[in-house]
Amino acid sequence: MEKYITNNLFNKYMRKYQKKTIEFYDKNVKEYKKNTDPLMNPEWLKKFTKYLPSKGRILDAGCAYGRDCDFFVKKEFDTYGIDLSEEMIKKAKKSINNCKFSVMDVLHLDFEDSFFDGIWSSATLLHLKKEDARKALAEFNRVLKKKGLLYLDMKEGEGEETLKDPRYSKTEKFYSYFREAELKELLKERGFEIADHVCSSKATKYHYTKVIYLIAKKAHSSTN
Numbered sequence: 001m002e003k004y005i006t007n008n009l010f011n012k013y014m015r016k017y018q019k020k021t022i023e024f025y026d027k028n029v030k031e032y033k034k035n036t037d038p039l040m041n042p043e044w045l046k047k048f049t050k051y052l053p054s055k056g057r058i059l060d061a062g063c064a065y066g067r068d069c070d071f072f073v074k075k076e077f078d079t080y081g082i083d084l085s086e087e088m089i090k091k092a093k094k095s096i097n098n099c100k101f102s103v104m105d106v107l108h109l110d111f112e113d114s115f116f117d118g119i120w121s122s123a124t125l126l127h128l129k130k131e132d133a134r135k136a137l138a139e140f141n142r143v144l145k146k147k148g149l150l151y152l153d154m155k156e157g158e159g160e161e162t163l164k165d166p167r168y169s170k171t172e173k174f175y176s177y178f179r180e181a182e183l184k185e186l187l188k189e190r191g192f193e194i195a196d197h198v199c200s201s202k203a204t205k206y207h208y209t210k211v212i213y214l215i216a217k218k219a220h221s222s223t224n
Helices: 014-025 027-038 042-052 068-072 086-094 129-142 180-188
Strands: 057-061 078-083 101-103 118-120 146-157 160-165 172-174 190-198 213-216
Touching: 014 086, 014 129, 014 160, 014 172, 014 190, 027 068, 027 086, 042 068, 042 146, 042 160, 042 213, 057 068, 057 129, 068 078, 068 101, 078 086, 118 129, 118 180, 129 146, 129 180, 146 180, 180 190, 180 213
Parallel strands: 057 078, 057 118, 078 101, 118 146
Antiparallel strands: 146 213, 160 172, 190 213
């Protein structure tokens, strides 16, 4: 049986390997916001929202302090934001109006089937083991409407590791890495087809590995 973190700091579904990662986000809200505000990606936000229905329903899965939720709200989308970091969600609730924020696990989405027109998941599944990323994609598929859109960005590479992040005093966080072909095959298996993608090798202070950016469309329901 899987062991979950059950104290007041962590969601009841938390896997043990996620503990240090979520502790980092809980303890570094201000610094993380300062470092990632400049990394907002308007190009892909515009691509993603361009094909969604006017005032459609969007889930930001792994919303942190709500940076991208604010963009969706200002575009008049019906916006939901979830994250496992309680402190990030507290910050989001204080900062952004007209968005429904919840502490929630992407592996256990508390939403009805076919509820969302789009799911935006930026730098979220990269903190899951690959077997759990697969499960999260099945949940995304379940709550997306027919032909609903999914945005992902992931670190390009191989394997999984707990890494001491040099950007934050070498705080440990868990990462999984995907090759382009591997990620495309996983999405196909989970009932998605790729609509747009790119693998960026641009080095920045924050992105010290290649990043895969993609938009996928729900092609059919995932069966497991």
